[in-house]
């Protein structure tokens with residue numbers, strides 16, 4: 001480390017983000033179940049739109065994202081003027097932290113919350129406040145107790161990653177209602193589409209001045225590689241975030257692919273249905289071989305093992321068979337493995353392999 005050239009306070013406290021592994025040494029065609037990706041990829045309509053963008057790569061994209069915002073607004077019945085688009089929902093989280101938190105401010109999230117909340121909090125010099133959960137469930141009372149007159153942002157993913165659990169809209173409203181006046185509740189809806197009939201908290205964000213929601217094209221839309229996300233909330237927050245958003249943060253390719261993707265809700269419904277079927281199957285199959293999990297509302301299952309050693313040994317065993325799942329020790333869940341719901345063949349393979357592992361002991 002250089003002694004005289006130093007970054008801003010907080011930055012050296014950031015642990016490097018470890019993405020889900022994609023390869024195992026010596027194994028060709030490993031099955032990747034470590035990043036909650038849609039095993040079926042994006043819709044054909046999104047792929048066609050993507051291919052067409054090759055013809056205007058020399059053109060700068062528009063800066064207001066109007067067509068994409070209007071498409072999102074139509075599909076979700078939201079005011080397009082209250083939507084902002086970003087490079088993944090990660091960028092929306094970054095904007096929120098940059099705009100609302102700084103040194104001496106506090107940003108609240110839960111003990112098994114998404115790692116990007118901590119990273120972005122430290123990046124702006126604010127103080128992360130990590131609140132305990134109750135049996136891997138967001139605990140509204142504990143969050144309210146942790147809030148102070150320095151709390152600026154409260155991040156809750158609902159459903160949460162990596163637990164897969166979610167709290168009810170009534171509980172979320174109680175949280176919004178109980179926050180200190182200067183704080184914003186951010187509801188991260190990365191997995192909202194997996195929950196049938198759930199609006200991701202948009203209704204609450206329509207009604208309240210202190211609630212903001214984030215959404216992504218990375219999960220059910222199968223576009224994680226393209227990096228597109230969006231946020232929705234009160235006008236005063238949108239106006240603030242737009243001031244710090246780079247005018248060309250999204251490319252033509254991102255904008256046009258995302259627009260085609262959001263308009264193809266038939267594909268979303270198909271993926272949701274298939275995910276629910278295989279998630280149920282996988283959770284049952286694991287339970288039968290002595291590996292319990294909480295009821296997941298998302299596209300992964302958090303498999304619980306008897307000990308940290310057992311979870312790590314199982315991960316090694318799976319890797320040797322070309323099956324990549326996610327260790328979640330970084331989320332304070334060292335005795336668990338997060339397994340993305342893949343296609344039927346992958347689910348059967350991973351359940352079979354965990355069964356073999358359990359049989360070895």
Ligand SMILES: *Cc1c(COP(=O)(O)O)cnc(C)c1O
Nearest residue numbers: 088089090114157161190216218
């Ligand atoms: C995957 C995920 C996201 C999505 O991030 P992008 O930047 O949109 O790819 C956001 N929040 C949570 C909790 C996630 O698991």
